[in-house]
Amino acid sequence: MKIAVLGGDGYCGWATALYLSRKGHAVAIVDNFLRRQWDHELGAQTLTPIRPLAERLKAWQRVSGKVIDLYIGDVADYDFLAATMKSFEPEAIVHFAEQRSAPYSMIDRKHAVFTQVNNVVGTLNVLFAIRELSPDCHLIKLGTMGEYGTPNIDIEEGYITIEHNGRRDTVPFPKQPGSFYHLSKVHDSHNIMFACKIWGLRATDLNQGVVYGTMTEEVEQDEALINRFDYDDVFGTVLNRFCVQAAIGQPLTVYGKGGQTRGFLDIRDTVRCIEIACHNPAARGECKVYNQFTEQFTVLELAKLVEAAGKKLGLNVEIDHLPDPRVEAEQHYYNAKHSKLIDLGLQPRYLSDSLLDSLVNIAIRYRDRVDASLMLPQVNWREPRNDRRLQMSMTARASLAAQAERADVTKTSKG
């Protein structure tokens, strides 16, 4: 199958492009390297020394004999996107090409506006390009479990059947996202459902959980193929960050009580889920929605797992509870359905002791590259402007505590 991976130089995108290429698909990466730009802006670096994309692609050709096409440009630029579609003629488009960090979107107004405009316009462009140039092409769009928030009822996969005043309907599951970034994905989801309805497009919206891990079968074949491993406060995901903190002897930073429950998955399951979606295209006019994660954990549970793994490796691991920089429920009901991808053949790789060991070992291996100042949260949801440059790591905790007290008013609103 001809598959375009938009955002194929990013964390999930790179792993996906390699996996689909190995499985025999004709893959094109579409990317404008914005993700690398944001590292420069934030003064952060992936733990792992990733190579420039050109070098990565040469290495892949060397080890696999396979060529991945490359189109360099911005999907928010319609002329570029349309030219790419005409040139590559994809049968499926996997769309990762969005700003994907909640804290980044909460830095200030410009970052919030950028995130929503970039993500919404990019996805609108993809929808129009499919409609105009290739109406049969299947869109596989990465959403997030964070679109749902934490309602006090079970979270279904995209749609819920409601009985109300003696009548019944199946409607989109209500969304209560927790950042301007998560909101942008909710906007996308609504736009995609509408485009399927009016134009008969095919789409699969994957509400992905928090991804962990960096190694996949493809990436392991050559050091030049190594994937990102983000641990900073803005782009780092929580389990990766905990492993790095354990490796350098810093306390694991749990936000608030740590009762925040989320869905998680191994990056090796991410790439498999994408392949399953490609092989099971939505019908014309259909917008499928899957919840893409394999296990639920609270943040504190994860911290305790890393603590145990670290101790086994002889590390002295402590857990620290910081005032929560986000506005979110710290203890809540959470039960999100996630059976559809399993029904289609996903065999989950659950978080095991051995995987945790290997994650911590990766962190130990690249310990010299860690910037310890990047792990304390410096973006506070309660503030409309967060100037990361002015904040020192030492003051982050005190500043958060003060802000949390000032912002008591927000605690009256529903978590």
Place this chain on the structure above:
Amino acid sequence: MKIAVLGGDGYCGWATALYLSRKGHAVAIVDNFLRRQWDHELGAQTLTPIRPLAERLKAWQRVSGKVIDLYIGDVADYDFLAATMKSFEPEAIVHFAEQRSAPYSMIDRKHAVFTQVNNVVGTLNVLFAIRELSPDCHLIKLGTMGEYGTPNIDIEEGYITIEHNGRRDTVPFPKQPGSFYHLSKVHDSHNIMFACKIWGLRATDLNQGVVYGTMTEEVEQDEALINRFDYDDVFGTVLNRFCVQAAIGQPLTVYGKGGQTRGFLDIRDTVRCIEIACHNPAARGECKVYNQFTEQFTVLELAKLVEAAGKKLGLNVEIDHLPDPRVEAEQHYYNAKHSKLIDLGLQPRYLSDSLLDSLVNIAIRYRDRVDASLMLPQVNWREPRNDRRLQMSMTARASLAAQAERADVTKTSKG
């Protein structure tokens, strides 16, 4: 109360600004005249000869002795918006300053992208400006009943309590909007709820129905105060258009079967609803949602009312069913709650024979200004590009019929 009316030169905005001024509030209009620009783009004009805003404001001062402040600029320009907030220091902001036409948003990709970026960024700017400069200020935001779509269950006012698998929660009512414009309002609603939650802002989101009428007590005082009366296929609302069609002897253009049911209200109720919202501010952190309409009609019922009113006035009125240019259910269940504003004191002015007479009489009075070529729909939801300049009125019907046949695939999706 100091009230800023964003979009105060538009149809609802102008009526609202005058009404609030007469009721003794200190009013500022904030507008960039984009609505007038769109008329030039579309080659359309309001039926009524509206005056430039400067002239309108002078006339208002003459007849009322009251001054309405004026700030000229774009709310999507944050520097301008912030300077305006600092200068005027509003206690309430009534936000009408959005692109509000569904067909305009469906013309092509550029119009869809413009509508969503303009509306979403403007509202994000308003939220940030309130948070940064005046966190106690009450935002009164115009949404639309079109955010809900036409579910097969009763539509509640903003939130619905769901019982699901033995648990219960009150969550935002699921949204199924029917155009890129309506989607932009859904995006706004999600952003506003989130800002209330994280920053403790006060907001009231008014999901307004289709507004009809042009005369209000204020506007009637001087010809120079006359309000817009849009009847064209892009910005015209359905009842206004039917009255103009009746006045010039053209058939009333019902899209499809005409069973599309919507909520409607008199513009004199719009202005009163806004005042009620001003007098009942949301608490800090609260996002109130009201459904702002007074009566439900099907489009065909409205056509028959205008037919009867026209016959009384000696007009020969026919009803024509055109292929529906929109993708929507032409017959459906519809029962939307709308009691909250009535509980707060709204006394609805229902659509009466005498009002219909007066509407048709206005259309007759300005009959010479009617451009009959502007009333047939030239924007088809099924097409990703609609070039209004190339379409002749005579071919619109045939073109729609052909498109409807080609687009059979979309009929399989849920209305």
